[in-house]
Amino acid sequence: xxxxxxxxxxxxxxxxxxxxxxxxxxxxxxxxxxxxxxxxxxxxxxxxxxxxxxxxxxxxxxxxxxxxxxxxxxxxxxxxxxxxxxxxxxxxxxxxxxxxxxxxxxxxxxxxxxxxxxxxxxxxxxxxxxxxxxxxxxxxxxxxxxxxxxxxxxxxxxxxxxxxxxxxxxxxxxxxxxxxxxxxxxxxxxxxxxxxxxxxxxxxxxxxxxxxxxxxxxxxxxxxxxxxxxxxxxxxxxx
Amino acid sequence: xxxxxxxxxxxxxxxxxxxxxxxxxxxxxxxxxxxxxxxxxxxxxxxxxxxxxxxxxxxxxxxxxxxxxxxxxxxxxxxxxxxxxxxxxxxxxxxxxxxxxxxxxxxxxxxxxxxxxxxxxxxxxxxxxxxxxxxxxxxxxxxxxxxxxxxxxxxxxxxxxxxxxxxxxxxxxxxxxxxxxxxxxxxxxxxxxxxxxxxxxxxxxxxxxxxxxxxxxxxxxxxxxxxxxxxxxxxxxxxxxxxxxxxxxxxxxxxxxxxxxxxxxxxxxxxxxxxxxxxxxxxxxxxxxxxxxxxxxxxxxxxxxxxxxxxxxxxxxxxxxxxxxxxxxxxxxxxxxxxxxxxxxxxxxxxxxxxxxxxxxxxxxxxxxxxxxxxxxxxxxxxxxxxxxxxxxxxxxxxxxxxxxxxxxxxxxxxxxxxxxxxxxxxxxxxxxxxxxxxxxxxxxxxxxxxxxxxxxxxxxxxxxxxxxxxxxxxxxxxxxxxxxxxxxxxxxxxxxxxxxxxxxxxxxxxxxxxxxxxxxxxxxxxxxxxxxxxxxxxxxxxxxxxxxxxxxxxxxxxxxxxxxxxxxxxxxxxxxxxxxxxxxxxxxxxxxxxxxxxxxxxxxxxxxxxxxxxxxxxxxxxxxxxxxxxxxxxxxxxxxxxxxxxxxxxxxxxxxxxxxxxxxxxxxxxxxxxxxxxxxxxxxxxxxxxxxxxxxxxxxxxxxxxxxxxxxxxxxxxxxxxxxxxxxxxxxxxxxxxxxxxxxxxxx
Numbered sequence: 001x002x003x004x005x006x007x008x009x010x011x012x013x014x015x016x017x018x019x020x021x022x023x024x025x026x027x028x029x030x031x032x033x034x035x036x037x038x039x040x041x042x043x044x045x046x047x048x049x050x051x052x053x054x055x056x057x058x059x060x061x062x063x064x065x066x067x068x069x070x071x072x073x074x075x076x077x078x079x080x081x082x083x084x085x086x087x088x089x090x091x092x093x094x095x096x097x098x099x100x101x102x103x104x105x106x107x108x109x110x111x112x113x114x115x116x117x118x119x120x121x122x123x124x125x126x127x128x129x130x131x132x133x134x135x136x137x138x139x140x141x142x143x144x145x146x147x148x149x150x151x152x153x154x155x156x157x158x159x160x161x162x163x164x165x166x167x168x169x170x171x172x173x174x175x176x177x178x179x180x181x182x183x184x185x186x187x188x189x190x191x192x193x194x195x196x197x198x199x200x201x202x203x204x205x206x207x208x209x210x211x212x213x214x215x216x217x218x219x220x221x222x223x224x225x226x227x228x229x230x231x232x233x234x235x236x237x238x239x
Numbered sequence: 240x241x242x243x244x245x246x247x248x249x250x251x252x253x254x255x256x257x258x259x260x261x262x263x264x265x266x267x268x269x270x271x272x273x274x275x276x277x278x279x280x281x282x283x284x285x286x287x288x289x290x291x292x293x294x295x296x297x298x299x300x301x302x303x304x305x306x307x308x309x310x311x312x313x314x315x316x317x318x319x320x321x322x323x324x325x326x327x328x329x330x331x332x333x334x335x336x337x338x339x340x341x342x343x344x345x346x347x348x349x350x351x352x353x354x355x356x357x358x359x360x361x362x363x364x365x366x367x368x369x370x371x372x373x374x375x376x377x378x379x380x381x382x383x384x385x386x387x388x389x390x391x392x393x394x395x396x397x398x399x400x401x402x403x404x405x406x407x408x409x410x411x412x413x414x415x416x417x418x419x420x421x422x423x424x425x426x427x428x429x430x431x432x433x434x435x436x437x438x439x440x441x442x443x444x445x446x447x448x449x450x451x452x453x454x455x456x457x458x459x460x461x462x463x464x465x466x467x468x469x470x471x472x473x474x475x476x477x478x479x480x481x482x483x484x485x486x487x488x489x490x491x492x493x494x495x496x497x498x499x500x501x502x503x504x505x506x507x508x509x510x511x512x513x514x515x516x517x518x519x520x521x522x523x524x525x526x527x528x529x530x531x532x533x534x535x536x537x538x539x540x541x542x543x544x545x546x547x548x549x550x551x552x553x554x555x556x557x558x559x560x561x562x563x564x565x566x567x568x569x570x571x572x573x574x575x576x577x578x579x580x581x582x583x584x585x586x587x588x589x590x591x592x593x594x595x596x597x598x599x600x601x602x603x604x605x606x607x608x609x610x611x612x613x614x615x616x617x618x619x620x621x622x623x624x625x626x627x628x629x630x631x632x633x634x635x636x637x638x639x640x641x642x643x644x645x646x647x648x649x650x651x652x653x654x655x656x657x658x659x660x661x662x663x664x665x666x667x668x669x670x671x672x673x674x675x676x677x678x679x680x681x682x683x684x685x686x687x688x689x690x691x692x693x694x695x696x697x698x699x700x701x702x703x704x705x706x707x708x709x710x711x712x713x714x715x716x717x718x719x720x721x722x723x724x725x726x727x728x729x730x731x732x733x734x735x736x737x738x739x740x741x742x743x744x745x746x747x748x749x750x751x752x753x754x755x756x757x758x759x760x761x762x763x764x765x766x767x768x769x770x771x772x773x774x775x776x777x778x779x780x781x782x783x784x785x786x787x788x789x790x791x792x793x794x795x796x797x798x799x800x801x802x803x804x805x806x807x808x809x810x811x812x813x814x815x816x817x818x819x820x821x822x823x824x825x826x827x828x829x830x831x832x833x834x835x836x837x838x839x840x841x842x843x844x845x846x847x848x849x850x851x852x853x854x855x856x857x858x859x860x861x862x863x864x865x866x867x868x869x870x871x872x873x874x875x876x877x878x879x880x881x882x883x884x885x886x887x888x889x890x891x892x893x894x895x896x897x898x899x900x901x902x903x904x905x906x907x908x909x910x911x912x913x914x915x916x917x918x919x920x921x922x923x924x925x926x927x928x929x930x931x932x933x934x935x936x937x938x939x940x941x942x943x944x945x946x947x948x949x950x951x952x953x954x955x956x957x958x959x960x961x962x963x964x965x966x967x968x969x970x971x972x973x974x975x976x977x978x979x980x981x982x983x984x985x986x987x988x
Contacts, residue, residue: 071901092905099903110898114637124902126630155641171902 020083022047022211023179025068028077030060030234037063038074039234043213045179050202050212052225060234061215062183068213069102069181070094082178099128103172103210105182105201110168111156117167118143118152124175142170146200162193169201173208180205180212186221198224246472250479253459257480260455265484267883268537271445272488274876275533277495283525291518295388298341300415301408309409310334311346312402316842318833320370325358325393327374329842331402338412340396342386347398352376355387355394357513369830373837375399389513390505404692405815405842439607440873440880443652445488445533446540447880447887453544454891456480460550473550474542481541485534492533496521569616573609573931576602577938584941599942606935610658610928611651617927618650618920631908635915652880653961654924656873658932664953665936666943684713684822686829688836691816691843699729699803702816702839709835711828714821719806719814724757724798725765727806732819737779737800744804747776757799770809772799874964881968885917886975893979900980910976914969921965925958 021044030038037060045051045068055061066072068079070086071094079086081101086094098104103124111120121139126132143149146166151159159167165185172180185201186194202224205212214225222228230237254265301313312331319325332346339346347353352374354362359381362371371377376397387394460473468476501519521529579602583595622639625632693702699717706715716735719727730742737748749757749772759776762769776799801811822828829847836843889896896909933949940947 069901095900095903095905097903098901102902104898104902106898110894112634112637112895112899114634114641119633119637123630123899126633127902127904127908132627 021045021080022049022082023068023213024078024080025064025074026078026080028064028067028074028079030063030067030072030074036234038067038077040077041231041234041236042077043068043229043236045211045213047178048206048209048211049227050205050214050225052214052216052222052228053231054217054219054222054228055231056217059231061217061231063234064231064236065181065183065213065215069104069179070097099124100175101178103175103177103180105165105168105172105180105185107184107187108161108164111164111171113156116153116155117148117159117163120156120167121170121174124171128175139170139174142174143167145204146170160193162189162197165189165193165197166200169197169204173204173210176208177210180210181215182212183215184217185214186216186218191220194218194221242472243475246468246475247479247482250476250481251483253476254480254483257459258455261480264453264456265480265487268445268481268484269487269491271447272485272533272537273491273495275442275445275536276489276492276529277500279529279533280492280496280521280526281500281519283521283529284519286522286525287520288514288518292388292514295341295385297416298414299386300413301410302338302412302415304409304411306403306409309411311337311410312407313410314399314402314405314407314842316397316844318373318845319829319847320361320373320833321830323361323393325370325395327395327397329397329399329402329407331399331407333409338410340386340413342383343396344383347376347379347396349398349400350376351379352395352397353380353382354378354396355382355392357391358393358395361393369834373834373841375837375841384515387515390515391513399842402842405690439611439655440652440876442536443611443655444876444880444883445537446544447884453541453887457545457548457550464550470550474545477541477545478538481538482534485537488537489530489534493530566616569609569612572612573606576605576607576609577934578602579605580935580938580942584938585944603935603939606931607655607659610654610924610931613931614651614654614920614924614927617923621919621923629908629911630904631911632915634909634912635919638912638916639919650881650920650924652877653874653921653964654928656877657925657957657961658928658935660957661929661932661954662936662939664950664957665933665947666939666945667950684824686820686822686832687846688818688820689815689844689846691818691836691840693816693839698816699727702818705835705839706818706820706832709828709832711823711825711831712820713823715818716820717816717818719803719812719816724763725770725806725811726798726800727803727811728800730802733779733800733802736781736819739777739779741777742802744802745808746802747773747805748779748800749776750798750800751778751780763799765811770799770811773805773809874960878964878968881917881964882971885913885968885972888916889913889972889975889979896976896979904980906977906980909980910973913972913976917965917969921961925961928961929954929958 023043023045025041025043028038028041029036039060041060041064043051043053043064053061053064063072067074067077070079070081070089073087077087081097086097089097111117112123115123118136118139121142122130122132122135125135125138130138140149140152143152146169148159148163148166148170151163151167156164156167165188169185172182180201182201186197189197198221202212204210212225214221216222254261306312310333312333314329314331316327316329317325318327328340330340330346331349337346343353359378362368362378374395374397376395376399382394382396384390456477460468460476463476464473501516504514504519505516507513579598583599583602618639622636625636627633628636688706691702695701699719703715703717706712706717716728716732718729718732728736730746733739733742733746733748737750739748749759757763757772759772760774761772763772764770779800801809806812820832822832833845836845899909900906933954936949937947
């Protein structure tokens with residue numbers, strides 16, 4: 001079954017068994033000066049669902065992801081997570097959401113260069129108040145699941161791009177997030193490493209029932225998703 | 240060769256056209272280099288400034304002539320007005336064509352005076368008439384620049400009569416060449432250390448500025464690598480870029496020196512010492528050195544900074560863990576410095592020689608540079624052992640572990656400045672302590688007045704009465720000073736200063752003590768006659784509290800002291816009168832006393848014994864003021880370096896900060912990590928600076944032969960100032976940090 005077929009099967013898609021989406025973006029509008037990044041984009045995501053957001057460069061994919069994750073506040077429209085609108089939430093509340101409910105994977109990993117890999121993975125836990133020893137233990141487990149135990153004590157500058165990205169995936173999943181936002185997670189990797197990272201990410205997400213918003217322009221990567229949403233000129237299709 | 244030049248030019252072109260960051264970096268490098276060049280040009284002018292100052296002083300130094308053949312008499316009658324020391328030279332024309340001091344077109348007639356522009360300004364200010372009345376003269380003109388040491392000098396030539404009676408000297412001309420005695424070892428040490436402590440932080444600022452925006456520069460160099468530029472070519476392009484900023488800095492520095500610093504100098508008066516702008520001329524050799532050294536240093540700093548990253552065709556990566564720093568040479572630097580200084584302990588005379596000065600300079604420089612050398616190692620050793628703790632602390636410690644060199648260098652400048660300042664304050668404190676010890680409580684508030692010529696038989700009583708009537712005078716003792724070593728004093732004065740209890744109307748005494756050879760019955764020669772010391776003269780000693788150098792003329796060890804009755808019996812009369820006055824510390828008492836003395840005899844000499852300041856002490860006071868001004872300037876420069884450094888770090892880390900903010904890191908956590916990252920090296924730096932600074936101060940005190948004592952108040956003040964700089968820098972960078980983690984910044988990432 002192809003990703004496209006999955007999307008079609010989902011129909012309106014993104015609905016959980018109860019029919020209420022875990023994350024819903026309605027008619028989002030976002031401008032940066034004279035540039036209209038989003039112009040009525042919508043997206044719905046069910047719990048445990050993996051959605052690929054595709055589109056050409058500059059179409060508004062990343063802006064949609066940032067709005068959905070509460071990083072950016074849309075000029076118009078609404079973002080609802082788990083039945084609560086996060087558009088009106090305070091910065092502290094949105095930060096807490098990102099710390100406890102969301103996970104992030106970026107194109108270049110974006111690990112904190114001065115921390116070792118295991119410390120990078122344990123960082124979100126430490127920020128949530130988990131004790132250092134417990135955070136390290138859980139981080140170690142995730143590194144093992146993502147097959148990068150050997151780089152645990154190394155700093156990001158000492159590991160390969162593929163290893164770094166797997167550490168970044170571990171960091172995104174270590175808090176047990178409800179949604180993982182992945183912005184071009186394989187964009188900086190060769191195809192072999194890219195494939196491996198996607199396998200590990202989607203497998204781990206499914207095992208933990210985490211939903212994934214996967215921004216990509218590669219059909220090969222999008223194939224790991226349950227369905228696709230196409231963004232073009234700030235509008236979505238298949239949302 | 241052509242390739243090299245082409246790479247350098249490419250670097251310069253990229254600096255000029257490479258966008259805002261490039262221009263900002265070039266601008267900051269230019270400011271740093273400009274500051275360094277201007278300061279070095281000023282430092283290079285110091286030898287000429289001192290030379291010009293000495294030449295001006297010597298140009299007005301009188302060439303003495305015998306009184307009988309002189310056409311001009313000169314008498315020095317310095318005074319003080321509201322704590323301003325005024326040099327007063329009293330002149331009396333004694334024949335045709337008298338020699339003219341430099342800056343004068345005529346000798347002032349009695350009752351007239353020619354004053355320096357600064358003194359004229361003081362006279363015109365409130366209270367000026369009081370001073371004019373004290374000098375018994377009205378202003379009839381000003382002294383030309385040629386006759387002054389500096390624009391702020393308070394100087395007057397006063398015309399008067401009867402100078403010969405007061406001991407005025409005959410003058411046949413001006414421009415007497417003095418054999419220079421050289422500066423005291425203490426002064427030499429202080430000047431060397433102040434120059435080092437001021438210049439090294441500027442070097443650190445240049446180093447910091449040349450690193451600004453290096454991330455963008457490195458990305459550009461990586462792109463050039465992709466196009467085929469090899470590693471050495473990369474270094475040449477980076478050098479070209481740094482040279483572009485440095486060349487601008489040289490121009491900025493020269494312009495700043497000529498148009499700002501040099502014209503500002505005449506308006507600067509430190510403890511009454513000022514310099515004319517035309518005397519601020521950098522030595523050619525030192526100028527060339529400064530103009531070459533600073534740009535070369537800027538390029539070297541830029542290249543050194545590039546060692547921390549690997550610039551490859553596919554991008555820039557920070558090298559893994561930096562290599563461990565070696566302790567040996569870092570310890571050897573201050574160790575060698577202390578060793579060099581230790582060889583000078585107990586050999587103060589050697590310090591005055593050229594070799595000694597070089598040895599002392601090298602020693603001081605090595606110790607102070609040692610602070611900079613040891614600090615990165617100390618920071619590294621500390622952060623390698625510091626682990627655990629809250630996230631903010633962890634982030635700061637790990638950041639320092641990865642790149643402690645940058646903070647270490649910048650904070651090293653604070654450490655260097657604080658160590659230098661603490662060492663200087665220790666020396667000042669010791670010098671003050673030494674002076675204080677030599678001035679017992681019994682001498683505080685004492686003013687001595689000498690060379691008063693008052694006609695009349697009851698002159699002594701008259702003078703005593705006038706002095707006692709001055710508000711603020713607690714006690715006064717008037718003595719008559721005869722020719723040679725004869726003193727006439729009342730019983731009360733003799734009892735006060737010798738401690739003897741036996742004094743009658745006909746008593747006589749010989750004062751024994753160091754170098755005393757006078758004994759009862761001895762014949763002493765006076766002008767035109769001889770006098771036998773009375774056989775019954777008692778031997779007395781001056782009270783130990785009265786150091787000989789502070790005692791009124793003739794009342795010293797070896798003098799014959801007579802009561803008025805004994806003087807009359809022996810046919811001795813006082814040639815001049817002298818007095819010792821004890822003043823209350825009330826404000827204005829000194830000026831009131833000087834006014835009263837001027838009414839008794841305008842040419843009397845008034846010396847504030849309680850101030851107890853020798854010329855050397857005055858120089859120390861001047862240096863202390865320079866130190867304060869210098870410390871403020873250095874702290875500002877260091878604060879600017881820290882600010883640039885922290886801003887650059889935030890810019891370099893904007894992606895990481897944005898990502899950390901994305902996954903919910905609180906702004907307070909990130910702010911605290913920035914604070915710890917700055918504060919930890921500063922705390923270590925200050926500790927090291929206090930230890931090395933105090934040790935350096937102690938060694939310098941030993942060299943200068945002064946007792947070692949520490950001014951902990953100053954230490955605390957300087958340490959506090961260092962912490963305040965860090966706090967200010969952190970506060971100023973917070974808005975930038977908050978902007979980096981704002982949603983707009985996240986979007987950009």
